[in-house]
Amino acid sequence: MELNQLMFFLLAGLILFFSVLAITSRKILRAAIYLLTVLIATSGLYFMLNYEFMAAVQLTLYAGGIVVLIIFSILLTSHISHKFEQPALANVFAGALTGILGCGVAIWSIIKFPFVTTTQPALVVDMKVVGTQLMNTGDYGYALPFEVISVLLLAAMIAAIIIAKKGN
Amino acid sequence: MDFNIYDFTSFTTWVHNALTSSMSPGWAMFVELAIVGVVFIAFYAVIGLYLVYAERKVCALIQNRKGPNRVGPFGLLQTIADLFKLLMKELIYIKNADKFLFNLAPFIVIIASFMAIAALPFAKGLHAIDLNIGIFYLFAVSSLGVIGILLAGWSSNSKYSLIGAIRSGAQVVSYELSVGLALLSIVIFSGSMQLSTIVESQANGWWIIKGHIPAIISFLIFLVASTAETNRGPFDLAEAESELTAGFHTEYSGIKFAFFFLAEYMNMFIVAAIAATVFLGGWMPFHIPGLDGMNHVMDYIPPFVWFMGKTAFIIFIMMWFKWTFPRLRIDQLLKLEWKYLLPLNLMNIVLIAFIVLMGWYIK
């Protein structure tokens, strides 16, 4: 086995293992930490693909941003002695069934997809290309979605401020 | 082999070639990783310990004292003795604490600082990995350390720790913005996020000089915001000893406490190194165009010394802050960021974009 493959299986194994832990843990903060590990391992996959920009975005936004916010809200709301109750058996079964179904669909589509092996060297993603593409208004440009998302975020922020103000 | 302290490229290629010729590429890579890891751990330990020593000496200087001067010449071995003391200390277990997270927290803090140190260019050709998004990566990794602090505060099951952790969370999340935006200004100037390119672009002058007013503003903002992000005085609210006894690490003892302690100093080193790299030219010597004689003398000083010298200078400024200013209050801290630093930063970035567009900086 090559080192590359070893690395991939290691990361994939980490992601699978901690995903299962994250949903089965009965302590909420531990679940958040397992989720963090999953996200960091995912960014490791991006690093393997030489897509460093995506990897750094994954680290900043998900690991550094969203998980910190999740942990922060857990800190404010829950106590250390709090534990989730064991879910009802029917729920466990329904959840497992949905999980297996989703997994099956994913595996099926991966098997069905005609992957073509190339001998070309790995593509180096130039940051300038990413930048111009993001701000491009022409074909395949991301300027419009970018702006629409910013409006959405603005709306969310205003809503948050209004909710926070209501207390006073 | 051609070993040259002014350019490590030939040395690193020699090591790489020697390894690949004697074993399979996979193993060669593995050995390289191991070497880099060992070097970094050793470097980390030495820098961490001697920053503690430096802080004690600087603080003694400011406070009309002598500082450590008993163990070894000038007290140089004092912090090593302290390390042994901390290693031997009993690890106190807290009843009702979440043991797993309680033990995990110091490691998260220290791993985050390890990840950041990997991307720093110490001298020409001397860096572990030269990512093409170097600055972005540093910014991303530096935001992970706070998770360790939050965990430490919550899992100790102590109210003081929890308040410290919440303070630190609010503080780091806010000040990250200013740090990122201040670094962005130099990205605009140099047109690259790769640290080696940024350093190369300062061969004819550091950005703080070439970028004049807006670069100086960014530098000052970066200095303030990064001091806050590393939880150092006057922004050390997370561990404010007069209010929260020790904040998030109140319940830690022995080597686990030492991890937090070491990580704090390493974070200080990392932000100082980033500032030195981005604003003060990294390992580039100080050059004044036209004065060839002086420039040659400056070139004679090895790049590694330049880098460490600049870093030490910024660390000194940060220590100077800490030992002269009183601590801010939490609302003042957040007000400073959201009402003053952030708007100033955004305006500064617009200004920089304009200056770069017009070409009004020193090329």
Add this chain to the structure above:
Amino acid sequence: MEEIFQDIIIKKSDDYIINMGPQHPSTHGVLRFELCLLGETVKYIIPHCGYIHRGIEKMCEKNTYQQIIHLTDRFDYLSAHMNNEAVCLAVENALEVEVPERVKYIRTILAELNRIASHQLWWCAFGMDLGALTTFFYGLRDREPILDIFEESFGSRLLHSFNCPGGLMHDVHPNFQKKIKDFIKYFRKILPEYDQLLTGNIIFQQRSIGMGILSKEDAISYGVTGPSGRGSGFKCDVRKHHPYSAYSKVDFKEILYTEGDTFARYKARIDEMWESLNILEQLVDNMPAGDYTVKMKPIIKLPAGDYFQRVETARGELGCYIVSDGNKNPLRVKFRTPNFSNLFIINKLASGNKIADLVAISGSLDLVIPDIDR
């Protein structure tokens, strides 16, 4: 009467309670604050004291008047001399003994030196409370010359017990005057450094101006005296209004500020150090020669009755109330210590502010815990 009890604390079962102390760096000793927090904001504060109550008042009832003096050092250890003086003056007034002029001068000089030393230590600790750690070493450095003067003359640095009814234990060291003059010269030069390091600092001012405002009415009603009370405009300087020892012979200002916030209390103490230097300067050159004590009987018996003596310590008004039934032991001795009254204003001042402000406010009240517990 109900309207006056509006600030009475009502506890609820879901309050977020945090214990500050008895082992906490910013309570300056074994005092415990029971804080109720609402996020960072303090809802109410219940001070708990008595961790080092030694029963000094009970001990006084078993001892003679000379012995009592040695106990009084132990409550406010930073103004030990003034505590001694209170008992001595009470006994001397009761017996109608006139002490020599020299004794009055020396007592006043010592009181002012002690006041400066105490304010210096307060300044150190106050800076520490606000997170400015360097102040601690500046203050301690400048306190050293004063302690040296004490040590040279009476062999101890903190708890002198140098007074006795009728005068002093023995005469001061020949170097006394010269050393004090040196100190005045040195400290006049060094005191502006305090302003440079802390007073002018923008963070310090932001944290102290307008924080914990104590109105004059509250200061009087709660009996907050000393620099803390004078920061609110309460004219409570015993030295000025009920002069004792040599205070009637010196010309000095009563430091008054009307703002009543932390900064005013801070400024009042800094200004008091300047004023103490003035007093010292007026006294040290004119020290009359003469006896250091008057002859007293070995066993002092006060005539039956009540005796009250008010003295200004570094923290406020100290009252020494002696009830005598004519025996060699007092029937009851009560010390009205300044910190006991000053402490309980803390809930009024700090509730509604942040935790950090509570630390700053309790620092600005200059609490000495043994003085509360006695």
Add this chain to the structure above:
Amino acid sequence: MTNDQLKEKINGWISGLEFPENKQYLEVVVPAESLLKLARLLRETPETAFDYLFCLSGVDYGKQLGVVYHLESTTHNHALVLKVKTDDRVNPNFDTVCGLWRTAEWHEREIFDLLGIKFNNHPDMRRLFLDDEWVGYPLRKDYKDDINIIER
């Protein structure tokens, strides 16, 4: 106001009060039931305006228990000593004055703690220095503690 004027004024409010000899301050002995009334008049009348209670002490006279109030007016600069005594050693109680002078609240708690004098209508009548489970009142003359107090 001079001491004589004060005496006259107090006599005008409540007659038959005892004014013992005291060289330092004017001294008044009040019966327990009219303590609060006199205190309120002293505090609230503009001519007297005793707004500063600078000492509040409990005294065990051997047979009697008493409380001594040292009052001063910050506007008129006159002072007065109020004394109140009781023979009841089992359940001594007086009215609280902490509605008039807030500092009295903790001084009264201290007296309750050490001398066992209860103050009616006090908002928080608990022990101040000692444990809530402490038996006895240490400052009383008849207090016995074989371990901590050595009788000579």
